[in-house]
Amino acid sequence: MSDVQTLTRKDFSSDQEVRWCPGCGDYAILNTVQGVMPDLGLPREDIVFVSGIGCAARFPYYMETYGFHGIHGRAPAIATGIAAARPELKVFVATGDGDALSIGGNHLIHAMRRNTDLTILMFNNQIYGLTKGQYSPTSELGKITKSTPHGSLEVPFNPVSVALGAEASFVARSIDNERQHLADMIKRAAEHRGAAFVEIYQNCNIFNDGAFDAVRKNVPNQIRLEHGEPVRFGEHGQHGVVMAGGSELEVVDVEGAEPAEGETLGAQRRLVPPDQLLVHDAHRDDAGLAFALSRLAHTPTGPTPIGLFRQVERPEYGEQMQAQLDDARLRKGSGDLQGLLTGSDTWTVGADASSNGHGGNGQA
Amino acid sequence: MAEKTVEHLDTVTIRFAGDSGDGMQLTGNRFTSVSALVGNDVATLPDFPAEIRAPAGSLPGVSGFQLHFADHDILTPGDEPDVLVAMNPAALKANLDELPKGATIIVNSDAFTKPNLKKARYDSDPRHDGSLEGYRVYEVPVTELTIGALEDVDLSKKAKERAKNMFALGLMSWMFSRPLDPTIEWIESKFAGAPEVASANITALKAGYNFGETTEIFSHRYEVEPAQDLPPGTYRQITGNQAISYGLVAASERSGLPLFLGGYPITPASDVLHELARHKNFGVRTFQAEDEISGVGAALGASFAGQLGATVTSGPGVALKTETIGLAVAVELPLLVLNVQRGGPSTGLPTKTEQADLLQAMFGRNGEAPVPVIAASTPGDCFDAAVEGARLALKYRTPVFVLSDGYLANGAEPWRIPDVEDLPDLTDLPDFVAPPEDGEAFEPFARDPETLARPWAVPGTPGREHRVGGLEKADRTGNISYDPENHHHMTQMRQAKVDRIADDIPPLAVGEDSDADADVLVAGWGSTAGPIKAAVRRVRARGHKVARVHFHHLNPMPANTGELLGRYRRVLVPEMNNGQLSFLLRARYLVDAVGYNRISGLPFGSGELADAIVEQIQALEQDAAPTR
Ligand SMILES: Cc1ncc(C[n+]2csc(CCOP(=O)(O)OP(=O)(O)O)c2C)c(N)n1
Numbered sequence: 001m002s003d004v005q006t007l008t009r010k011d012f013s014s015d016q017e018v019r020w021c022p023g024c025g026d027y028a029i030l031n032t033v034q035g036v037m038p039d040l041g042l043p044r045e046d047i048v049f050v051s052g053i054g055c056a057a058r059f060p061y062y063m064e065t066y067g068f069h070g071i072h073g074r075a076p077a078i079a080t081g082i083a084a085a086r087p088e089l090k091v092f093v094a095t096g097d098g099d100a101l102s103i104g105g106n107h108l109i110h111a112m113r114r115n116t117d118l119t120i121l122m123f124n125n126q127i128y129g130l131t132k133g134q135y136s137p138t139s140e141l142g143k144i145t146k147s148t149p150h151g152s153l154e155v156p157f158n159p160v161s162v163a164l165g166a167e168a169s170f171v172a173r174s175i176d177n178e179r180q181h182l183a184d185m186i187k188r189a190a191e192h193r194g195a196a197f198v199e200i201y202q203n204c205n206i207f208n209d210g211a212f213d214a215v216r217k218n219v220p221n222q223i224r225l226e227h228g229e230p231v232r233f234g235e236h237g238q239h240g241v242v243m244a245g246g247s248e249l250e251v252v253d254v255e256g257a258e259p260a261e262g263e264t265l266g267a268q269r270r271l272v273p274p275d276q277l278l279v280h281d282a283h284r285d286d287a288g289l290a291f292a293l294s295r296l297a298h299t300p301t302g303p304t305p306i307g308l309f310r311q312v313e314r315p316e317y318g319e320q321m322q323a324q325l326d327d328a329r330l331r332k333g334s335g336d337l338q339g340l341l342t343g344s345d346t347w348t349v350g351a352d353a354s355s356n357g358h359g360g361n362g363q364a
Numbered sequence: 365m366a367e368k369t370v371e372h373l374d375t376v377t378i379r380f381a382g383d384s385g386d387g388m389q390l391t392g393n394r395f396t397s398v399s400a401l402v403g404n405d406v407a408t409l410p411d412f413p414a415e416i417r418a419p420a421g422s423l424p425g426v427s428g429f430q431l432h433f434a435d436h437d438i439l440t441p442g443d444e445p446d447v448l449v450a451m452n453p454a455a456l457k458a459n460l461d462e463l464p465k466g467a468t469i470i471v472n473s474d475a476f477t478k479p480n481l482k483k484a485r486y487d488s489d490p491r492h493d494g495s496l497e498g499y500r501v502y503e504v505p506v507t508e509l510t511i512g513a514l515e516d517v518d519l520s521k522k523a524k525e526r527a528k529n530m531f532a533l534g535l536m537s538w539m540f541s542r543p544l545d546p547t548i549e550w551i552e553s554k555f556a557g558a559p560e561v562a563s564a565n566i567t568a569l570k571a572g573y574n575f576g577e578t579t580e581i582f583s584h585r586y587e588v589e590p591a592q593d594l595p596p597g598t599y600r601q602i603t604g605n606q607a608i609s610y611g612l613v614a615a616s617e618r619s620g621l622p623l624f625l626g627g628y629p630i631t632p633a634s635d636v637l638h639e640l641a642r643h644k645n646f647g648v649r650t651f652q653a654e655d656e657i658s659g660v661g662a663a664l665g666a667s668f669a670g671q672l673g674a675t676v677t678s679g680p681g682v683a684l685k686t687e688t689i690g691l692a693v694a695v696e697l698p699l700l701v702l703n704v705q706r707g708g709p710s711t712g713l714p715t716k717t718e719q720a721d722l723l724q725a726m727f728g729r730n731g732e733a734p735v736p737v738i739a740a741s742t743p744g745d746c747f748d749a750a751v752e753g754a755r756l757a758l759k760y761r762t763p764v765f766v767l768s769d770g771y772l773a774n775g776a777e778p779w780r781i782p783d784v785e786d787l788p789d790l791t792d793l794p795d796f797v798a799p800p801e802d803g804e805a806f807e808p809f810a811r812d813p814e815t816l817a818r819p820w821a822v823p824g825t826p827g828r829e830h831r832v833g834g835l836e837k838a839d840r841t842g843n844i845s846y847d848p849e850n851h852h853h854m855t856q857m858r859q860a861k862v863d864r865i866a867d868d869i870p871p872l873a874v875g876e877d878s879d880a881d882a883d884v885l886v887a888g889w890g891s892t893a894g895p896i897k898a899a900v901r902r903v904r905a906r907g908h909k910v911a912r913v914h915f916h917h918l919n920p921m922p923a924n925t926g927e928l929l930g931r932y933r934r935v936l937v938p939e940m941n942n943g944q945l946s947f948l949l950r951a952r953y954l955v956d957a958v959g960y961n962r963i964s965g966l967p968f969g970s971g972e973l974a975d976a977i978v979e980q981i982q983a984l985e986q987d988a989a990p991t992r
Pocket residue numbers: 053054055056057072095096097098099100123125127128129130131136
């Protein structure tokens with residue numbers, strides 16, 4: 001129906017009134033996603049957005065595609081059913097940090113492990129938004145919320161580390177207000193065949209305003225990972241990352257680079273020549289390097305990597321399931337229901353008792 | 365050797381009992397298959413412990429398989445065994461209580477060692493201390509004879525010993541005049557990759573048979589003629605779990621929708637997952653999820669995507685799936701939830717039967733969330749229940765519960781193989797919404813005036829993009845709505861849709877074995893059908909009048925239910941629970957239903973039920989007596 005060539009952002013905007021709080025980072029994400037959609041070159045009817053429960057999970061209502069607003073934490077399960085049943089569909093999961101990592105943690109890790117073709121967009125605001133501000137599994141240690149008036153006692157998850165540990169074949173991170181970067185990550189995730197996980201830092205201006213200011217407002221703190229490029233950041237690329245023995249990484253200053261205003265390179269960090277900087281390899285078989293990069297910032301309070309951590313090719317679940325069906329049909333022929341019901345051991349009772357499947361006593 | 369007397373029997377109940385490792389389930393299954401093949405009616409009751417291998421020789425490790433076969437149509441696996449085959453002292457001890465005097469006991473005398481007696485908590489050897497008085501006891505050194513028969517076979521002693529169940533099967537085959545050929549063929553195909561093992565098993569089987577023939581111990585052998593009164597047709601043996609699996613495949617074929625089964629292993633339902641995983645050439649997708657929640661979530665996702673979504677589990681799994689079933693009610697999509705019930709609460713009795721999840725199926729969700737409920741009554745009926753469940757789910761766009769139980773799941777019976785052409789034609793039910801002709805608007809929550817079902821538009825259909833979800837939706841448009849009147853309306857619509865099914869199912873009818881002028885009606889549901897029928901037979905044979913009715917649809921119940929129940933002075937409801945159907949009948953129809961409730965993990969015996977029925981009949985007679 002829809003001519004894929006002529007689709008625009010507007011074609012992906014549903015007629016539903018968007019109900020997030022004014023100023024919420026979710027708006028920017030929605031805008032970006034709608035903007036990316038035409039670039040995917042897919043007809044609207046082949047796209048499905050699935051979600052759980054939370055502010056983030058309202059997302060499908062606003063997309064003019066097929067959509068399923070599920071129940072809390074279970075979006076990966078529902079989405080797995082859709083994607084495994086119909087591998088030709090493009091299935092997105094829109095989920096929050098609580099939805100994905102707390103109540104739905106089990107489904108999330110298994111969906112990634114299975115490598116079902118799902119594009120999982122996790123809006124991390126480090127808080128439970130919809131239930132009005134309790135701490136979440138990504139809230140920082142000591143977080144004061146209504147349910148933790150004396151401070152949270154729990155070490156948070158680093159979602160990128162979780163995804164890498166759970167064998168996701170595509171893992172990236174971006175930020176709600178970094179339109180260009182976010183669009184790029186989402187597009188690449190959507191084009192990846194398999195389970196793609198994108199953590200999106202999302203500002204909840206009502207219950208956790210400014211949680212990501214260290215990277216959201218302070219752009220020089222964004223360590224932008226680019227495959228094949230040295231890992232460098234800062235206003236002038238004056239900082240970088242090197243391997244520091246074993247699997248440890250170290251943040252350093254780059255020799256000969258221009259310092260930021262009032263900054264003396266080498267004063268706080270080791271000074272290292274540029275050719276010793278770590279060159280990012282997003283396609284390495286081994287997830288160790290990507291994992292080490294994810295550990296540079298456990299919660300984003302200082303220099304924090306964003307971008308594509310890892311992308312590897314692995315057989316996709318739904319396609320493999322389909323291949324098993326095709327193979328069975330090739331070997332055994334299409335199912336013969338009467339044959340299945342009859343089986344191999346039969347006997348006959350009554351008038352036309354002439355045959356026996358298996359040497360039983362036919363009787364008339 | 366003297367010719368042995370052949371005695372004709374019309375019905376026999378045998379129980380094979382041994383250690384979990386002794387292969388008694390297999391022995392029982394083989395004996396059943398052969399009995400079915402020779403044309404007997406059969407009913408079985410496997411009874412095994414939850415532990416895979418409890419300590420060898422111990423009482424908790426005893427595994428049993430009871431088989432009832434007859435020359436006429438039978439309804440239960442038999443109340444009491446006529447023959448017990450006990451492979452060790454624990455098996456004897458665990459089963460002796462249920463054995464009536466006069467019964468035949470065959471023991472593996474080699475297993476009656478001091479340590480084994482101790483493990484079975486026998487202070488003295490029951491064979492010699494009078495415990496077995498009044499029984500016909502045959503001591504057979506099964507282990508020694510098996511190893512002896514395999515003298516020339518190149519297998520370890522342990523491996524040889526393992527064939528002793530085949531010796532026992534051979535002996536029983538001789539005693540009850542069953543052919544060995546089907547079992548030999550079966551062994552050959554099962555151990556095709558291990559010819560040594562196959563030949564050892566076959567040798568042991570034949571040795572058991574020949575032992576019966578030659579030994580002086582047995583003077584009699586028995587014959588049970590083929591059953592003549594089964595409806596004509598071609599039969600096979602089937603268990604409830606097989607039947608439910610085939611029912612799902614049949615529903616898929618007859619509706620043209622690929623089957624998607626989301627499951628998570630749980631006793632006694634896992635075999636459905638295993639069975640369906642083998643039928644990929646039917647386009648069946650089986651998904652072993654990370655948990656039950658994911659299993660049902662994926663099934664619902666598959667339904668959204670236009671497939672026949674189903675999930676199979678037992679009670680604890682249903683508990684986990686509850687929220688998703690409520691979501692299916694809200695989004696009004698087809699979904700089959702198959703519950704193979706087991707003993708509860710919690711982990712309960714995983715390998716035993718119970719029918720205590722009826723009210724869970726009825727009410728176990730938050731909010732007003734009506735779900736149709738169907739229950740299978742025999743192993744073979746599991747097939748029809750699954751097909752009927754699919755019919756309702758597809759036609760009314762609703763989740764449907766299909767209840768089976770551990771007894772049906774593992775029990776076997778002869779099943780008249782249906783002709784595929786005679787199965788319900790479900791092709792018109794999916795009725796996917798087509799792409800719009802000229803930009804007409806799509807209303808995902810408009811309703812079919814007859815069924816109240818909403819349209820099913822599947823991804824991939826251009827112009828029908830829409831969103832569904834658990835938030836309340838506005839009538840017709842499906843947009844999120846918090847409007848009070850709309851919520852009331854939608855709640856009533858969802859209820860009315862399920863209620864309408866009452867007019868789409870057969871009316872409740874008393875069994876043809878019912879007396880027209882009976883005062884007492886016995887009402888049952890689920891797997892108690894066989895025991896109840898058998899009990900009614902007994903009660904009528906004793907000269908009493910009684911009527912019987914069986915519920916296949918429990919929600920909604922047939923439209924004439926209240927009227928039918930009202931015709932009787934007393935309604936007796938036997939259930940393997942504390943009165944769940946009684947509760948529903950009392951609440952809905954204001955009948956003073958009386959329960960007969962026993963929750964033992966085992967099916968009812970027809971004798972105990974007959975007594976319970978007669979008690980009700982006599983109580984009414986006394987009420988009516990003029991002296992009072
Ligand atoms: C079974 C269940 N438990 C609890 C809730 C309440 N609940 C709704 S959203 C939510 C947390 C959402 O947090 P998050 O996923 O981070 O989403 P956000 O609102 O922050 O976008 C909770 C606990 C629910 N809807 N369902």
